[in-house]
Amino acid sequence: MKIIIYCLLLTAYCLLPTANIWADKSEVLIAAASDLQFAMQDLIKVFGGIYPDSRIKVSYGSSGNFFSQIKNGAPFDIFFSADMKYPEKLAEEGYGLKGESPVMYAVGRIVIWVSSKSPVDVGKLKFESLLHPSVKKIAIANPEHAPYGMAAKESLLHEGFFEKVKDKFVMGENISQTAQFVQSGAADIGIIALSLAISPKMIENGRYWEIPSEYHNPLKQGFILLKDSEKNTTAKQFADFVKSAEGVSILKKYGFKAANNE
Amino acid sequence: MNWEPIILTAKLASVVSVILVIIGVPIAYWISFSKWRWKFLIEAVVALPLVLPPTVLGFYILVAISPNNLIGRLWVELFGATLPFSFSGLVIASVFYSLPFAVQPFASSFETVDRRLIEAAWTLGSSKVKTFFTIIIPLSVSGIITGIVLSFAHTLGEFGVVLMVGGNIPGVTRTVSIDIYDNVQALKYSEAASTAFFLLIVSFLILSIVYAVNRKVWSVWPQRF
Missing domain, CATH: 3.40.190.10 (Periplasmic binding protein-like II)
Structure with a gap:
């Protein structure tokens, strides 16, 4: 019983400083x-x-x-x-x-990003990279609530690739989770923000091709x-x-x- | 390692454990001793968070405490602040989320207390309240500690509900698990790894305490006759 009371007092004490958070x-x-x-x-x-x-x-x-x-x-x-x-x-x-x-x-701009280990020559193949046989999973941000995902979808629709690749999509909750999916190798290729692609951690590990800005809003x-x-x-x-x-x-x-x- | 989310999570888990003792003990007592025909329905409701996806729970809580609805509006009128994405909102959500982890050990330890001891206390003129504090509680210490520690540990590791109701605000609702998730997205793998390892060690220690407490109590005070 005493132990319980001590525990209660201790936790109540922990409670006090939380007030200043607000x-x-x-x-x-x-x-x-x-x-x-x-x-x-x-x-x-x-x-x-x-x-x-x-x-x-x-x-x-x-x-x-x-x-x-x-x-x-x-x-x-x-x-x-x-x-x-x-x-x-x-x-x-x-x-x-x-x-x-x-x-x-x-x-903002979007790019197609691959890891430096990938055999895909993204600069030459451009959108065709997504159809490369080594590509099993394509990371994009969720177009429902992530603007970069929407832009990725628009550019794929614009170029007529959307129907061909949509079964390979893995969707990040936001654009940096999407970047993490490709950077970690969980996805083979990804459409991510240029701002992330040229960040030190991404640029060391991969290469990218800038999607022309007129392909999407x-x-x-x-x-x-x-x-x-x-x-x-x-x-x-x-x-x-x-x-x-x-x-x-x-x-x-x-x-x-x-x-x-x- | 960033200590802010760790301290915040420890505070959250402590507050939630205290609240769960205060509301969990009466619920557990009622579950253990009530003879009501429909009691099983209440038991099922208490156990729901065990099987519900955190997103379902998080969604209902978010809707309930939103300032657009009754509970959220009442809170705004009483305290002048909105509940979602605040520490208080997180506490409310976590209390629901960890309820079975407190109530079930409490109730099962109350049920193992020998009925003859309780009835003997009553026949000797002890009130129900006095019997509860002098007979039932001392004989259920292990269960109560288990409940407190488990609800603490469970709150420590919660993710889905926190993400939905708390929304990742540094220093207010960014708990350890969210911090790890955030670090992974920011490609800070080494920070994510150190925080994750810290959480792993803490969780292991906490569970060791649970098993140690239960074992010690059994060997010193055999409860089963």
Whole structure:
């Protein structure tokens, strides 16, 4: 009996510090489409050099999932989406910060990626690579809620390959899981974001071919400051930083074309 | 190794275990001693999380606690914060998810307490509450510890429900299992490996405790006559 009481007291004690999780509003919580997995780390590092006191935390996932989480009350300050339509919808429905509208910050590209061990010459075969006899599984992001998956599907439809290869699909929950599927060898070939393909860990282990951007609807990347960021100056500073020349050049390094229309 | 998700998960599991003792013991008592004809239905409901896919449970909980529905709305009015994607939401979901892991060991240990001892206490004028605390609880210590430890361990390792209800928010709902999943997606295999190994060791230690406790209790106080 005594042991149980001690256990209860100990766990109750553990409970106490959890209260301040909600109170802490000085740090910025970012929801980022997972194509930003590597670019965002760089952005935050450079931003941290300018504002040493800033504290930023990032969740990576698929844009569609974040969209529904934010509508259900997820406490994010900024949402970086791989598809402009999600921030636009959130702004329309009143989830955005007052006086701020969604910002298109870049245009994304997709590539066909194979491991360096693969016999497929992806640069020469292009879409035909998907039909190569060594290819048993093709990784794409789920087109239902991942914009890069949608773009992959559109480009395959455009080139008339979709029906021929759709039985070989393995679907990642978001684009970085898709990249992980091919990088680990679980899938033989994959359609992933250029921003992931040129990240150090991917480029060391494989090669890719850029799918021409006119084969799919443009992957307009957009972010929006959300209602939760109202009292958070760091969130606004970070948003401004991403739009700045420095931010744009970091994004460019990761294969994001600058957004030319504002 | 990143300690934040580990500390967060330990907190979550501790809170959930405490809550499960508070609500699990009365439920287990009722299951053990009720003579109600339809009792088996309640037993089935308690055991449901054992067989339901976490996504089913996660989906229902997410819908129930959403601010668009009654429970979620009540919570917003009482506390001014929404439940999904918060620590509190995660606690609620985990309590349901780990309920059978607490209630079943509690109930089975209450059932093994010799009825003659309980009835003897009653005939000597001891109230039901007093009998419970002086006879049943001391004779069920091993079962109660097993229930607490198992629900703690089970919460530690939960994934699907956390992903659906908690949504991977660093420091708020990113538990150890989600952190590992995240690290794999970020191609940080070595970090994923060290966290996974840590979880493996902790789970092994916890289960060893369960078996050690049960064995010791049997050899010192034989409960079966």
